[in-house]
Amino acid sequence: MTAPLIDPFQRAITYLRVSVTDRCDFRCVYCMSENMTFLPKKELLTLEELDRMCSTFVRMGVEKLRITGGEPLVRRDIMTFFNAMTRHLESGDLRELTLTTNGSQLERFAQPLHDAGVRRVNISLDTLDEKKFADVTRWGRLPQVLRGIDAAQKAGIRVKINTVALKGFNEDELFPLVEWCADRDMDLTFIEVMPMGDIGNEDRLDQYWKLTDLRAQLAERYTLTDLAERTGGPARYVRAEETGQKIGFITPLSHNFCESCNRVRLTCTGELYMCLGQEDMADLRAPLRNNPGTDAPLEEAIRAAIAHKPKGHDFDYSRQTVDGRMSRHMSHTGG
Ligand code: SAM
Numbered sequence: 001m002t003a004p005l006i007d008p009f010q011r012a013i014t015y016l017r018v019s020v021t022d023r024c025d026f027r028c029v030y031c032m033s034e035n036m037t038f039l040p041k042k043e044l045l046t047l048e049e050l051d052r053m054c055s056t057f058v059r060m061g062v063e064k065l066r067i068t069g070g071e072p073l074v075r076r077d078i079m080t081f082f083n084a085m086t087r088h089l090e091s092g093d094l095r096e097l098t099l100t101t102n103g104s105q106l107e108r109f110a111q112p113l114h115d116a117g118v119r120r121v122n123i124s125l126d127t128l129d130e131k132k133f134a135d136v137t138r139w140g141r142l143p144q145v146l147r148g149i150d151a152a153q154k155a156g157i158r159v160k161i162n163t164v165a166l167k168g169f170n171e172d173e174l175f176p177l178v179e180w181c182a183d184r185d186m187d188l189t190f191i192e193v194m195p196m197g198d199i200g201n202e203d204r205l206d207q208y209w210k211l212t213d214l215r216a217q218l219a220e221r222y223t224l225t226d227l228a229e230r231t232g233g234p235a236r237y238v239r240a241e242e243t244g245q246k247i248g249f250i251t252p253l254s255h256n257f258c259e260s261c262n263r264v265r266l267t268c269t270g271e272l273y274m275c276l277g278q279e280d281m282a283d284l285r286a287p288l289r290n291n292p293g294t295d296a297p298l299e300e301a302i303r304a305a306i307a308h309k310p311k312g313h314d315f316d317y318s319r320q321t322v323d324g325r326m327s328r329h330m331s332h333t334g335g
């Protein structure tokens with residue numbers, strides 16, 4: 001192990017989110033436009049490069065890896081990468097290997113992922129209505145995702161559902177979603193829609209459903225107990241006493257969580273974003289690719305990047321314009 005990564009605000013960086021592809025088999029309306037142009041293959045880190053990159057971060061103190069995308073499970077031969085990370089779990093250097101997925105490929109991948117050491121997975125699901133599901137994901141099919149969720153639970157992987165709160169779309173499903181998750185012993189996290197990328201003519205201010213309003217609606221039916229649990233990210237959790245389940249709220253726009261931020265994000269091309277809400281990034285692909293024999297220049301580039309991690313983000317909806325709007329898509333930095 002080398003010296004741990006500490007940023008200028010004394011935050012230890014122990015959590016790396018890695019996007020392994022910008023491609024996806026869905027086209028969710030808040031995430032992508034229908035006709036996306038994807039990156040040429042040579043721009044992407046190879047599976048071997050991803051291994052070297054993640055292993056370097058683990059050596060520098062990263063204890064949790066979350067694999068995301070795009071849709072991570074559509075990346076060709078992705079199990080090669082997951083299987084390569086197993087050695088870090090076995091050595092105890094890595095405490096958790098996990099992923100965020102749309103669930104479409106889980107029927108096939110759940111067991112191999114469990115075999116590789118994955119014990120928890122976040123699955124994105126915004127509605128339980130087949131027609132609405134097809135509308136919001138454009139290309140997705142609900143039954144396939146439900147089979148994926150079944151397969152994950154059967155394999156012994158704990159499932160958390162992530163639901164983007166969309167005004168006028170899934171407001172009426174608040175309680176059905178909570179109850180469905182409770183029946184299946186799954187936690188549920190709501191995410192406020194964020195201004196990311198150009199996704200066509202959807203108006204994000206129209207879609208914005210404030211999670212404080214959502215929470216107030218929940219409190220009319222359930223006793224909500226605040227949990228002290230913090231992940232170092234923008235999520236806050238409550239327990240719904242009547243169902244026993246944990247419900248999370250990710251409110252990057254209306255909540256300031258930056259002081260406890262412990263994470264950085266790596267794109268599929270090897271750019272390191274120090275903050276989801278800032279444009280500042282460092283290219284790690286060049287120091288990696290140009291030095292096949294040694295990781296020293298890569299380590300140096302990582303340290304230099306962390307030294308620039310900003311104090312906080314600039315998102316702001318308060319003036320009824322989408323200020324602080326990010327030009328990149330969520331599928332680029334991996335959400
Ligand atoms: N494809 C995988 C999935 O959907 O779970 C992983 C990548 S996806 C970009 C990660 C998460 O970001 C998903 O839960 C998705 O709903 C969320 N997301 C995408 N665009 C968003 C936006 N504009 N605002 C809030 N959440 C968004």
Ligand code: SF4
Nearest residue numbers: 024026028031070102
């Ligand atoms: Fe694909 Fe996930 Fe984006 Fe939906 S949210 S388009 S599933 S990357």
